[in-house]
Amino acid sequence: MNKISCDICMDLIPLVKDNVASEDSYKAVITHIHECDECKELFDQTEIENTIQNENISENKKINDKKIISKIKNQLILMALTLVVIGSFIGVMLTESEFMFYNILIMPVIGSLSYFTLRKKSYLVVIAIFSFAYLYHFIKYIMEGLFDKSQIASFITAPAMWASIYSGLCALGVLIAFLLYIAFRKENK
Ligand SMILES: [Zn+2]
Known part of the structure; x- marks a missing residue:
C-alpha cells in the first residue's frame, strides 16, 4: 500500500475516529x-477531544433529564x-x-396530599382549613341569625367546632401520610 502524506493523514483522522473511514484509509492512517x-x-x-465531547453530551443529557423530571414533579x-x-373549599361547603x-374521607386525603407535596410545611394547610372553615361558618351563622343577639356565643363556638373537626381530620391525613413515608423509607433501606 502506498504511504500517505501528513496532510492526507490529518484529513483522514477525524473519519477514522468517527468510524466512517474505509478500511484502506484506516490501515493507512494506523501505518502512518x-x-x-x-x-x-x-x-x-x-x-481525548472526542471523549470530552461525549462526556459533555451525556452530562447535558443528565441535566436535561433532571430538568424534565423536576418539571414533571413541579x-x-x-x-x-x-x-x-x-377539596378544602368543597369539603367546607358540604x-x-x-x-x-x-x-371524613375528603379531609384526610387533603392532609395526605399536603404532606406529600409540602412535607413539613403541610401544617400550613391544616391552619388554612381551620381558618377557612371558621370564617365560612362564622359569616354563614352571622348572616342567618343577623338580628339574634342572644346567640352570640354560638356564633363563636359553632364555627370553632367545625373548624376543629375539619382541621383535625386533615391533620390525621398528614399523620397517616407521614407514617406511610417513614415506613416506606425504612423498607427501602
Ligand atoms: Zn504525519
Whole structure:
C-alpha cells in the first residue's frame, strides 16, 4: 500500500475516529501514525477531544433529564395543591348538607396530599382549613341569625367546632401520610 502524506493523514483522522473511514484509509492512517509522531499526537488528541465531547453530551443529557423530571414533579405538586385548595373549599361547603360525611374521607386525603407535596410545611394547610372553615361558618351563622343577639356565643363556638373537626381530620391525613413515608423509607433501606 502506498504511504500517505501528513496532510492526507490529518484529513483522514477525524473519519477514522468517527468510524466512517474505509478500511484502506484506516490501515493507512494506523501505518502512518506508527512512523510519524506529529500525526500520532494529533490522533491521540482527537481521541481525548472526542471523549470530552461525549462526556459533555451525556452530562447535558443528565441535566436535561433532571430538568424534565423536576418539571414533571413541579406539575404534580401544582396539581396536588390545586386539589388541596378545591377539596378544602368543597369539603367546607358540604357542611350541614346530606353529603357532609364525605369529609371524613375528603379531609384526610387533603392532609395526605399536603404532606406529600409540602412535607413539613403541610401544617400550613391544616391552619388554612381551620381558618377557612371558621370564617365560612362564622359569616354563614352571622348572616342567618343577623338580628339574634342572644346567640352570640354560638356564633363563636359553632364555627370553632367545625373548624376543629375539619382541621383535625386533615391533620390525621398528614399523620397517616407521614407514617406511610417513614415506613416506606425504612423498607427501602
Ligand atoms: Zn504525519
